[in-house]
Amino acid sequence: MTRAPRTLAVLDAGAATTSVSLLVRADGRWRLAGTLAGPAGTPEAALLGTLIARVRAADPELGAWPELRAGVLDAIPTLAARSRPPGLLLVLGASRRIVVDLESEAIRTGWRIRSASTESHDPREMTACALDPDVDAVLIGAGDPPGPDERRALEDLAALGGAVARRRPDLRMLIGPAIRARRAWTHAMADDPGDPDRIVEAPPPSGRRGTSHALRAVLDGLRWDPIDGRSNLRAVTASLAELLDLRVELLEVGFDGGARLLAEPGAAGSGPSCRGIVSAEGGLVPPEPDDDTVDSVLAWTTGSLDRHRMSDRLRDLRRHPWVDAAGDGARLRLAAVSAALTRLAALTPDLTGRPPADLTVIAGGAFATAPASAMVLGVADTIRRPGSTQLAWDHARLLGPIGTIEDADERRSLLADLVRDALVPLGSLVIASGIGGLRASGRRAGARSGRVSLEAGGSVTKRDLTPGELAFLDLPPGSHGEAHFEFSEPVRLGKRARRVRVPVAGGLAGVVLDLRDVPLNLPDRRDRRRSRLADWGAQAWPHDDR
Amino acid sequence: MNAESSASGLDLVRLRALTLDGVEARFPLQPGDRHLVAIGETVVRGAPLAERLREARTEVAAGPAGRSGVPGGWWQGPLARRPRARRTVQGELLFQSGGHWRIAAGDPTEPLEAPFGGIITDVRPGIDVRLRTDARALLAADVLGGPSSGRLHFLAGRDGHVRAAEIDVAGAGAVLVVGSTIDAEAITRARAVGVRGIVVASLGVKERREVAGSELRARAGVHGLPPFAVLVLEGAIARPIATPIMAILEAIEGRTVAIVSGPACLVFDATELDLPAVDGNLVRITAGPLAGLEGAWGGLAGPYRFTGGVVLEAGWVRMGSRDPVAVPLGDLERFA
Numbered sequence: 001m002t003r004a005p006r007t008l009a010v011l012d013a014g015a016a017t018t019s020v021s022l023l024v025r026a027d028g029r030w031r032l033a034g035t036l037a038g039p040a041g042t043p044e045a046a047l048l049g050t051l052i053a054r055v056r057a058a059d060p061e062l063g064a065w066p067e068l069r070a071g072v073l074d075a076i077p078t079l080a081a082r083s084r085p086p087g088l089l090l091v092l093g094a095s096r097r098i099v100v101d102l103e104s105e106a107i108r109t110g111w112r113i114r115s116a117s118t119e120s121h122d123p124r125e126m127t128a129c130a131l132d133p134d135v136d137a138v139l140i141g142a143g144d145p146p147g148p149d150e151r152r153a154l155e156d157l158a159a160l161g162g163a164v165a166r167r168r169p170d171l172r173m174l175i176g177p178a179i180r181a182r183r184a185w186t187h188a189m190a191d192d193p194g195d196p197d198r199i200v201e202a203p204p205p206s207g208r209r210g211t212s213h214a215l216r217a218v219l220d221g222l223r224w225d226p227i228d229g230r231s232n233l234r235a236v237t238a239s240l241a242e243l244l245d246l247r248v249e250l251l252e253v254g255f256d257g258g259a260r261l262l263a264e265p266g267a268a269g270s271g272p273s274c275r276g277i278v279s280a281e282g283g284l285v286p287p288e289p290d291d292d293t294v295d296s297v298l299a300w301t302t303g304s305l306d307r308h309r310m311s312d313r314l315r316d317l318r319r320h321p322w323v324d325a326a327g328d329g330a331r332l333r334l335a336a337v338s339a340a341l342t343r344l345a346a347l348t349p350d351l352t353g354r355p356p357a358d359l360t361v362i363a364g365g366a367f368a369t370a371p372a373s374a375m376v377l378g379v380a381d382t383i384r385r386p387g388s389t390q391l392a393w394d395h396a397r398l399l400g401p402i403g404t405i406e407d408a409d410e411r412r413s414l415l416a417d418l419v420r421d422a423l424v425p426l427g428s429l430v431i432a433s434g435i436g437g438l439r440a441s442g443r444r445a446g447a448r449s450g451r452v453s454l455e456a457g458g459s460v461t462k463r464d465l466t467p468g469e470l471a472f473l474d475l476p477p478g479s480h481g482e483a484h485f486e487f488s489e490p491v492r493l494g495k496r497a498r499r500v501r502v503p504v505a506g507g508l509a510g511v512v513l514d515l516r517d518v519p520l521n522l523p524d525r526r527d528r529r530r531s532r533l534a535d536w537g538a539q540a541w542p543h544d545d546r
Numbered sequence: 547m548n549a550e551s552s553a554s555g556l557d558l559v560r561l562r563a564l565t566l567d568g569v570e571a572r573f574p575l576q577p578g579d580r581h582l583v584a585i586g587e588t589v590v591r592g593a594p595l596a597e598r599l600r601e602a603r604t605e606v607a608a609g610p611a612g613r614s615g616v617p618g619g620w621w622q623g624p625l626a627r628r629p630r631a632r633r634t635v636q637g638e639l640l641f642q643s644g645g646h647w648r649i650a651a652g653d654p655t656e657p658l659e660a661p662f663g664g665i666i667t668d669v670r671p672g673i674d675v676r677l678r679t680d681a682r683a684l685l686a687a688d689v690l691g692g693p694s695s696g697r698l699h700f701l702a703g704r705d706g707h708v709r710a711a712e713i714d715v716a717g718a719g720a721v722l723v724v725g726s727t728i729d730a731e732a733i734t735r736a737r738a739v740g741v742r743g744i745v746v747a748s749l750g751v752k753e754r755r756e757v758a759g760s761e762l763r764a765r766a767g768v769h770g771l772p773p774f775a776v777l778v779l780e781g782a783i784a785r786p787i788a789t790p791i792m793a794i795l796e797a798i799e800g801r802t803v804a805i806v807s808g809p810a811c812l813v814f815d816a817t818e819l820d821l822p823a824v825d826g827n828l829v830r831i832t833a834g835p836l837a838g839l840e841g842a843w844g845g846l847a848g849p850y851r852f853t854g855g856v857v858l859e860a861g862w863v864r865m866g867s868r869d870p871v872a873v874p875l876g877d878l879e880r881f882a
Contacts, residue, residue, distance in 0.1 A: 017876075036859070039560045039876050046557035050846070123648040124604040127577045127640050131673045156643045163617035163641035167672070184643050188617070311751035312782035316833075319687065319781050322560075322876035324833035326852030371855045542855030 007067045011080040012397040016255035016321035019397040020047040032421035035396035039322035081229030081401040086280040087136040091115040094150035101205040108277040109219040118153035130164040142178035144204035162188020174202035229400025236403030237263040238272040249357035253366040258282020260344045282344040289314040300335035302534040325369040341382035356387035363394035372508030377540040386433040386492040388502045392423035425477045427507030433518035434491040435467040456481025471513040475506035555846030566683040572808035577672040578602045578650030590663045599652035609647030618671040661693040661804035681815040689807035692775025696721040696742030705786035717741045730756035744776045747787045775805035785838035790881045793822040824881045833877045841865035847872045
């Protein structure tokens with residue numbers, strides 16, 4: 001008779017680091033026994049062996065389990081997610097305008113983007129772009145119908161596409177209907193339509209026959225990989241929303257990409273829904289950090305690095321993302337995370353326009369080493385919406401692997417067992433906007449604009465509030481309470497009112513009250529900006545010596 | 547998995563491979579570049595692999611008749627009867643549109659020479675030529691410029707910083723090991739006096755940009771300069787060359803070596819040479835305040851609190867007679 005397994009190794013093999021967790025089945029449910037991460041390339045067996053040795057040492061009862069003996073570790077079943085590199089997509093079009101339209105769709109997928117148009121590149125340069133072995137797929141699109149700015153060059157573009165398809169048989173090609181219909185395409189392809197798995201029809205980015213996300217779906221479909229953790233985040237976020245019956249937002253920043261997803265539980269018999277993007281733009285640092293990337297990270301740093309030195313640091317961070325994770329390196333990493341979240345927020349204005357989720361889950365290897373309060377500050381700085389949300393952290397990186405479970409019921413069942421272990425409560429983030437109006441109404445800086453009473457566990461903490469303030473109030477994990485806000489004038493906090501009651505939950509960072517501008521308004525002068533960031537950072541970083 | 551290293555936790559330290567036995571190097575081509583070799587051909591060091599265009603452009607011409615032309619093929623137009631009146635178009639066929647071919651053409655050309663001898667394994671017009679050798683290679687992080695080859699000489703020790711004044715004509719034709727860092731001016735001067743290559747631990751982004759600019763200016767000149775390459779062993783932030791790498795470089799000093807970019811490595815033909823063995827217990831600190839230092843592995847330290855309240859998996863590193871130091875595992879590397 002075969003016994004049901006009592007142990008399960010969960011592996012998240014990312015592009016930068018590998019995380020291994022050990023689950024054990026006790027008292028009829030799966031529990032997280034421990035987790036350990038190492039740089040990518042570290043033997044998974046070595047990570048698992050070290051983790052199990054620690055679990056055995058910490059829990060003698062588990063140590064007696066025969067499944068956890070040193071010689072039989074290979075027999076432990078494994079649930080694995082392995083990151084797939086994003087792939088480079090070359091976007092070609094017959095005008096700059098259409099290339100921008102195509103890019104705006106493609107950038108909201110997991111592809112890294114490079115682009116060229118017949119207006120900006122000559123045929124030799126465009127051919128060179130397409131023949132570059134780094135390019136994994138080419139998207140040649142046109143409007144539906146093609147715009148007047150495209151028509152003149154469509155024949156050339158179709159001929160170029162056909163020639164590239166013949167010269168690089170390894171290349172995936174996404175060809176718009178307006179290109180496929182050209183005689184130059186069929187002539188270049190010698191009247192052979194080509195392998196339909198390799199040469200795929202690309203919906204137009206907009207127009208009468210183009211649906212808004214059809215192209216995005218095709219691009220995501222090309223990258224789909226059943227064991228890629230990031231590709232499966234939609235599924236697990238939806239399962240989480242359904243399980244908890246909450247609106248759940250997932251913010252993930254990894255080495256090669258990131259995600260911002262908002263899932264809502266189903267209603268009236270419908271299943272849960274999930275919207276948002278998984279994008280290579282959400283990655284920690286792009287492969288070749290350019291000046292814009294350097295500036296975007298510098299904008300969140302408080303140190304005195306100049307552009308060249310920051311460029312050096314980012315280049316090395318990209319090359320060895322697991323190194324220098326303590327001290328200044330941790331701050332640099334979180335500045336890069338903030339820049340990545342800013343990029344994700346810019347790509348998802350539709351999500352920012354919606355009310356905050358009940359639960360915001362932070363995930364991804366980029367957060368792995370940051371202190372809890374610094375993580376919350378990173379989210380508060382970049383994903384700014386008036387209202388309150390509870391924050392939790394996927395510390396053991398279980399969500400990606402659980403997302404790879406194809407069966408929704410099985411996925412939800414495992415998640416139900418693990419949700420308390422998998423998600424570390426970070427606390428609650430309460431953002432109130434409209435406080436600037438109080439300042440504009442003639443109150444002096446630093447003047448009291450309201451008061452908050454935090455009631456939790458029978459105790460009450462009271463605090464005066466000032467416009468532009470960021471405050472961390474202690475509320476330990478597992479505690480629940482209510483914050484009563486009373487402002488001298490109406491502010492926006494979910495609704496516009498003077499008096500607001502907000503339920504809050506405790507966590508490692510406590511309750512974070514954020515009365516700063518929405519969106520965040522930072523000084524243009526670098527020294528003042530750094531000073532402002534340093535003041536806020538001093539509250540978030542433990543033992544800050546700056 | 548080695549039982550001893552597994553027990554001590556050394557397996558959790560990233561293993562860095564130093565050398566490759568046998569290399570297939572890729573030499574990129576652009577549309578219009580003309581390859582001069584065929585698959586299976588054996589070439590010696592210095593043999594021309596291709597002619598690269600220095601000023602490429604797109605020409606429009608009738609091209610081959612009917613369907614005889616294929617994209618990627620080479621085409622030479624008919625000789626002009628009146629040379630002063632008409633040019634002869636030749637180049638790589640790109641695509642045919644509106645009854646005319648777009649052709650990648652240009653002039654003048656510069657030769658792409660094989661930096662080491664080997665066998666041609668692939669030729670893709672407009673994409674690349676691949677050359678395979680059984681020689682060994684020292685792996686690196688990046689290569690700027692190249693390919694190039696020359697005798698290997700030392701200009702500085704493993705933590706050296708070379709400035710322009712230290713570069714002179716004695717280095718002409720050589721590949722120089724310059725230690726930890728080098729000035730952009732020194733690289734420009736090295737190129738000017740005929741040095742064929744630089745081997746350096748780190749090169750900052752500022753220096754990389756200046757070298758790239760210098761390379762562009764050199765290519766734009768009427769007389770092309772000889773090939774030149776910079777091999778960067780580590781990354782952008784300054785640190786000394788690791789001692790196991792230094793030991794290999796010292797073992798091959800005076801030999802002819804080649805720098806190629808795909809993969810980024812230093813190719814050396816020393817199959818008869820026993821390279822220095824790497825101490826299996828040696829670990830090197832790659833980042834943080836102790837970056838560049840090396841020591842002996844002292845076992846796992848477990849989760850350890852570092853500056854800024856960050857808790858990381860750490861290992862003990864013994865350096866000389868001092869007390870062991872806890873270093874994040876991510877900041878350590880060992881060598882194979």
